[in-house]
Amino acid sequence: xxxxxxxxxxxxxxxxxxILSLLAASECSVGELERxxxxxxxxxxxxxxxxxxxxxxxxxxxxxxxxxxxxPEPLMEVDAWLTPFRRFWTAHVDALERHLDRMDQTxxxxxxxxxx
Amino acid sequence: xxxxxxxxxxxxxxxxxxILSLLAASECSVGELERxxxxxxxxxxxxxxxxxxxxxxxxxxxxxxxxxxxxPEPLMEVDAWLTPFRRFWTAHVDALERHLDRMDQTxxxxxxxxxx
DNA sequence: GGGGTATATGCCTTGACGAGAATATGAGGC
DNA sequence: GCCTCATATTCTCGTCAAGGCATATACCCC
Numbered sequence: 001x002x003x004x005x006x007x008x009x010x011x012x013x014x015x016x017x018x019i020l021s022l023l024a025a026s027e028c029s030v031g032e033l034e035r036x037x038x039x040x041x042x043x044x045x046x047x048x049x050x051x052x053x054x055x056x057x058x059x060x061x062x063x064x065x066x067x068x069x070x071x072p073e074p075l076m077e078v079d080a081w082l083t084p085f086r087r088f089w090t091a092h093v094d095a096l097e098r099h100l101d102r103m104d105q106t107x108x109x110x111x112x113x114x115x116x
Numbered sequence: 117x118x119x120x121x122x123x124x125x126x127x128x129x130x131x132x133x134x135i136l137s138l139l140a141a142s143e144c145s146v147g148e149l150e151r152x153x154x155x156x157x158x159x160x161x162x163x164x165x166x167x168x169x170x171x172x173x174x175x176x177x178x179x180x181x182x183x184x185x186x187x188p189e190p191l192m193e194v195d196a197w198l199t200p201f202r203r204f205w206t207a208h209v210d211a212l213e214r215h216l217d218r219m220d221q222t223x224x225x226x227x228x229x230x231x232x
Numbered sequence: 233g234g235g236g237t238a239t240a241t242g243c244c245t246t247g248a249c250g251a252g253a254a255t256a257t258g259a260g261g262c
Numbered sequence: 263g264c265c266t267c268a269t270a271t272t273c274t275c276g277t278c279a280a281g282g283c284a285t286a287t288a289c290c291c292c
């Protein structure tokens with residue numbers, strides 16, 4: 001019924017990343033998320049639904065509230081995918097810094113340790 | 117003109133992740149990617165375009181070929197975003213394993229000693 | 233049981249994006 | 263100059279998901 005969405009597709013949504021970040025700090029009810037994110041309740045619920053289906057969060061019923069908490073597995077998967085790429089910034093840090101320098105100083109800001 | 121796409125949205129696309137994985141192994145021309153991924157050339161070019169605009173790759177012109185290579189910055193950004201979440205699987209590894217067990221054995225397999 | 237609160241769901245519209253085919257650009261060799 | 267190979271771009275079409283609104287469900291307190 002539900003197309004197995006990849007974890008990457010799930011966290012492509014900025015609001016969902018915000019939700020996850022809040023939940024990383026502490027578990028929250030829907031209403032708390034709604035207030036902190038300043039978004040309509042139905043949106044929050046729908047995003048939570050997606051996150052729950054994908055295993056990013058789980059809910060605990062507490063009276064009328066649903067308290068959501070983080071589940072780490074899907075993010076671990078993302079973390080694992082990154083592994084082969086990490087050598088690009090753990091090994092050649094210096095080469096990277098050159099790149100970053102080139103990037104950061106778009107047009108102006110000529111100071112900043114220009115190693116030319 | 118181009119909506120500043122988040123790095124997360126870029127890697128939400130499976131084909132783009134495949135391209136990145138191949139490039140993590142070694143730099144490639146468009147034709148090599150086309151053959152390895154078995155996808156039409158126009159698709160490869162279009163995905164590369166997106167990846168290039170987002171800074172994931174850069175191209176070097178070599179005769180008629182364009183050789184693409186990885187650029188680490190955007191993936192570093194993703195890696196950085198994951199930081200606050202890492203404590204969830206570096207600290208409570210045991211609690212996690214319980215969760216994983218519950219997940220893996222979807223409907224059947226009521227026994228609990230599952231040590232993958 | 234009724235009213236209020238908290239959350240979920242269904243419908244609909246709109247916009248984004250990927251796939252595919254066709255075409256354009258550009259370089260090299262004859 | 264022309265032909266061919268390698269890559270990029272354009273267009274159209276179909277799909278799919280997000281947002282907003284309205285509504286449904288579930289719980290609590292009186």
